[in-house]
Amino acid sequence: MSRPTAYFKSHFPLFRSLQTRWADNDVYGHMNNVVHYGLFDTAINGWLLEKGLLDFKAGSTIGLVVETGCHYFAEMAFPDRVEAGIGVERIGSSSVTYRIALFRNDETSASAQGRFVHVYVDRQTRRPKPLGSDWRQVLGEAQL
Amino acid sequence: MSRPTAYFKSHFPLFRSLQTRWADNDVYGHMNNVVHYGLFDTAINGWLLEKGLLDFKAGSTIGLVVETGCHYFAEMAFPDRVEAGIGVERIGSSSVTYRIALFRNDETSASAQGRFVHVYVDRQTRRPKPLGSDWRQVLGEAQL
């Protein structure tokens, strides 16, 4: 089991500010390990929505998650604020691998970090669709 | 079934700004009815924590929820922002009835509104504890 080193904020080109919620804390008084993935989803899809790439109601292209993973270094807990750092590790024909890290309040070293792989597919057929130039341009802005 | 009228922002003395999350949207593309209660919990406990009244890790007094309810008027959806209006309807010996409403983005009429009743109890015995003067003072600031 190789254990990675925690990223710093300086490793990321893009940030999203996220809130924690009361029920994020589990019986041990800290943010449950599952919540981190909900924040990954929110950070990445929130960015894609804001950029006009994703339209989850009517768009013909949707992102299906094919792989996720997370290493946990330090506890976070409601009511902490979370800064999510996002970077694009790899842009494939129809898939994107994101690197993402969660920073507690004003800390500069990640409390948790992981990967998130989206395959972009046609909403109806669920077959992979090559990423258009609009996607490549926006994703390129956050490329590592 | 009497249906109440939606509150306006002017009906509330106190507001908390909340975020929505990707998974708040259910299969119908809007915020699932359950999420509203998670926002109630977050808004009220977040306020009590900030005021130094609630210490969920070590405090001797904790708030148990004995009643909640919600009327839904209009759909909200991620990535909407939510303003939660909070008011204290009634302060009992050891219980507090909160009125709470959720306003979508900059709207002034509530998308949903409800009630939330906390009984404050001793963490160990779970028996009701009379609210101290510190609690009564802070709660009084948001009394309707």
Next chain:
Amino acid sequence: MSRPTAYFKSHFPLFRSLQTRWADNDVYGHMNNVVHYGLFDTAINGWLLEKGLLDFKAGSTIGLVVETGCHYFAEMAFPDRVEAGIGVERIGSSSVTYRIALFRNDETSASAQGRFVHVYVDRQTRRPKPLGSDWRQVLGEAQL
């Protein structure tokens, strides 16, 4: 604040067996008040799906929640099992008011109970649709 008496299992014509999950427990070591509503949703929609009334992917009629409420009498916690008792209190033209209670493991007195009001609407227009005879027949089987 009038406080109702807890229902017994004998008050309900229909039951659904539900599981709890690890993250249902909050920082106080019991099922968070929000989870109850997720169980209401699951019990009622699960029943409607099984009866062939609801088709959330392609059906023209969907159920929108316009009111929910819950009184909490006793704590439940993962890994408890939950029996959800369901009864139909009122069938309107296009709305249904359900009474629902959650029973912990083999207990016969409810740990929590509430109401859940669905308005059935056209998926596209989101306008109320009169309930057809197929709906009325099935709902009638659980009428109180």
Next chain:
Amino acid sequence: MSRPTAYFKSHFPLFRSLQTRWADNDVYGHMNNVVHYGLFDTAINGWLLEKGLLDFKAGSTIGLVVETGCHYFAEMAFPDRVEAGIGVERIGSSSVTYRIALFRNDETSASAQGRFVHVYVDRQTRRPKPLGSDWRQVLGEAQL
């Protein structure tokens, strides 16, 4: 990006039957990728509780999650049932690496599979604690 092959049920020594919930389905009509991790947590901790190893309320040893990951092969959705296959990949001094897979209804090939690494620590100090012989015996029953 190497993509693993889906496991079969025959790869696992131990199974837990889990339910899905209404809100597990996201806007795309399938179980959101985050829910899988909630099922991992529930399956593993449920097993440890049943075996008398974990006592999350009063026990001196608690399990902290230090790494999780999941590959997604096929969609699942409420109201599917899920069979969670669990196997112990590695028992360290104070850590355990679990392999876990989720099987939809009666399918024999995994819809998703992942890893889940617990470090067992003292509740108060949060320092790693060597696993006792009771833990090693039970974990050994599910060793791969």
